[in-house]
Amino acid sequence: MINLQETLTKEHIRAYGSKWPNKTILDYLNEAVANRPEKTAIIDKKSR
Secondary structure (H helix, E strand, O other): OOOOOOOOOHHHHHHHOOOOOOOOHHHHHHHHHHHOOOOOOOOOOOOO
16 A cells, blocks of 8 residues: 655645635535526537
8 A cells, every 4th residue: 555645734734724715626516607697607518
């Protein structure tokens, strides 16, 4: 088994945590759907 070292230290979080919003891809999707409910949000290879 590979021993993975933690790279997200408290120092990294303090230094870079404010650089990116605390959002997931689902948060962005929900915002897009709320802002433009009449538009298609996601498609797959077969449906469009």
